[in-house]
Amino acid sequence: MSLRHRHARLLRKPAELNLVPMIDIFTVLVTFLLMTAVFSRIAIVEIDLPSNASQPAASEPQFRLEVIVRKAGFELTNGTSVIAAVPLQDGKYDLKTLSELASSLKQDHPDVDDASVLLEPDIAYDDLIQVMDAVRSTATTDEGGAHKRVDLFSNIAVGDAPVVGGTST
DSSP states (O other), X not given: OOHHHHHHHHHSOOOOOOOHHHHHHHHHHHHHHHHHOOOOOOOOOOOBOOOSSOOOOSSOOSOOEEEEEETTEEEEESSSSEXXXXXXXXXXXXXXXXXXXXXXHHXXXXXXXXXXXXXXXXXXXXXXXXXXXXXXXXXXXXXXOOEEEEEOOOEEEEEEOOOGGGOOO
């Protein structure tokens, strides 16, 4: 190796990585992703789940709505007796009638906010959510024609339906 080549190699700067273009690309990419991201609103529904612990109730309410979701339709009870039965309509649950009955019961018991939704096995999750929505609130129109939501039974507990006739399904 000649002296000239050795001297040229010693004077040569080491190769450097230019990070400025990469930082520019990331800046544009992050800005683009933030501007086009879909921001979703997450709604949290608080429900009361029954527990095995036997706790004495401070004061039992006079009325507690129970909606039993069966494969044949709904049963509305007050815990001891059946208030109404709503059969399936065209193979689907009649949520409008359920909402109307819940609204009527709320007018009769305006201070009660508790309700239970009891399910038979193999009831679809979507049906549970629709029943809870129908019992929790309803849409009404005021004198001006404006639509608004009215709370019905906002404290909902979920559980298993009692077995019909003493036999399991």
